[in-house]
Amino acid sequence: MPPVTKNLIIINLIVWLAMFVLPRHLGADLETYAGLHYFKASDFNPAQLLTYMFMHSTGSLAHIFFNMFSLFMFGMTLERTLGSARFLFYYISCGVGAALIQELTWALTWEDTFVRLIAKTSDVDFAEAREFVTNSEFTAEGRAWLARNLNMFVTIGASGAIYGILLAFGMLFPNAPLYLFFIPVPIKAKWMVIGMGVIEILIGLSEAAGRSDGVAHFAHLGGMIFGFFIILYWKKKGTFHGGF
Template sequence: MPRLTDAIKHIIIINVILFITPQLLNIDLTNILALQFPKNPHFGIWQYVTHMFMHGGFAHILFNMYALWAFGTPLEQMWGRNKFLFFYFSAGIGAGIIYTLVNYYQFNGIYDQLTNLGLSASDIQNMLDTGRYNQGLVTLPAAELQQFYSLYHTPAVGASGAIYGVLVAFGLEFPNAKLALIFFPVPISAKYFIPLIILGDLFFGVTKYSIGNIAHFAHIGGALIGFLIAWYWKKNQFRVQ
C-alpha cells in the first residue's frame, strides 16, 4: 500500500473538513463554494477552485478521495509536491471552465428560442426565478424548459474533474497497469480502461441516457487538461527538479 504523500494528504484533509463541518454546524456552503452558473446571482469566480472541495454525499467524496490516493500517489512521487499541485488544480479549474462553457452554450440555445417566441429578458428571468411560465406562449417541450431551469440553478460540486485529469496522467505514465471497476471486476490495462471511461462520459454527456446528476463535461474537461499537461511533461521527460 503506497504511503500518503504530502500534497494528497492535505487535499484529502481539506475535503473531509469541508464535508463534515457544514453537517456538524448545520450550515449550507453551496451558494458560496459550489460552482454556480455565471448568470446565477450566487456565482463567484473563486468557485472554480472551491467547488473541487465540495461533495454531494459520502459515496461521492469516498470514491474521489480513494481515486486521488490510488492514482495520484505515484504521480506525486514522480513529479514532486509542487508540480502535482499545479497539475491537480489546473485539471480541476480547467474542468470547471469547460463545464461552464458547455452549459452556457446549451443555456443560450434555449434562451434564443424563448426570445424568438416573443419573451422579453424580464419574462425569461421571471421564469428562472419562479419556475412558472405561460403555457400558451411558451411552446417548448417541458424537458427542454426543465433543462433550462436546471442549468441556471444547479451548482457543480466535487473533485471529479481534477480526478479525471489524474486518471489520464496515470494512464500515460503507467499504461500497462491493470485496473478494474467494482461492477466489472475484470482487470484491463490503463491504456484501454481510462479511454473507455472517458468515452462513456462523452456518450452520456451528449445523449439523454445519463444516470443521476453527473457533470460529464467536467469529467471530460479535466481529462483533456490533464492529458495536455501530462503529455507535454512526458514528452519533455519532466521529473522532480
C-alpha cells in the same frame, strides 16, 4: 502517504463535514457560496472555479468515498512521480479546467434545459416557454429574474481533478494492470482510461439531448482534456520530477 495527497484528502473531508454542520448551526449553505454556478447566475463568483472541487454531496457517501479512494490509490503514485509541487499544480489545473468546460457546456445548453423546465412547471408548450425566457432578457427585471433562476445550475466535487489524475496515470503507466470492482480480470490502464473517456462522452451527449442524470460528465472530460495537454507538455519538455 505523500503530503499533497494526504492534505487534499483531509481538506475534502473537513469541508464535507462542514457542509453538514454549518447549515444546522449557522444557517450557512456552503454550496450556495462555494459550489460552481453558471457565470450568468446571480450567485456566481470566480472563486467557485476553485472552491467547488473541495465540496461533495451530503446526500450520498459514495460521491466523496470514490473520489477520495481514487485520489488515494492513484494520487500517491503520481505525486511520487511528478513531485509534490507539480502534482498539486496538475490537480488544481485539472479541477479548474473541468470547471471551465462545465461553464462552456452550460453556456451551450442552459437555454433548452431551462425552457423545458419552465414549460413543464408552467404547463405551457416549449415554444411559448422559450419566447417568455427570450423576452425576459430585454428588461432589467427580467434579467434579474433569469439570473436568480440560473442558480439552479450548480456542480460540486473533485471528480474533474480525479479524472485528470486517472488520465495522467494512464499516460505515464499505460500497461499497469487495473481491476474494476467485482471483475477479477486485469485491464491495462490505457484501455481503462480510454474506456472511461468514451463513456463520459456518450453519457454527456445524452445529457445534452435532455436526458440528464445530474452528473457533470463534460466536467469529467474537461479534467481529462486539460490533464492530457499538461502531461503532453511535460513529456515534450522531458522532465516530470521536482519543480517547474
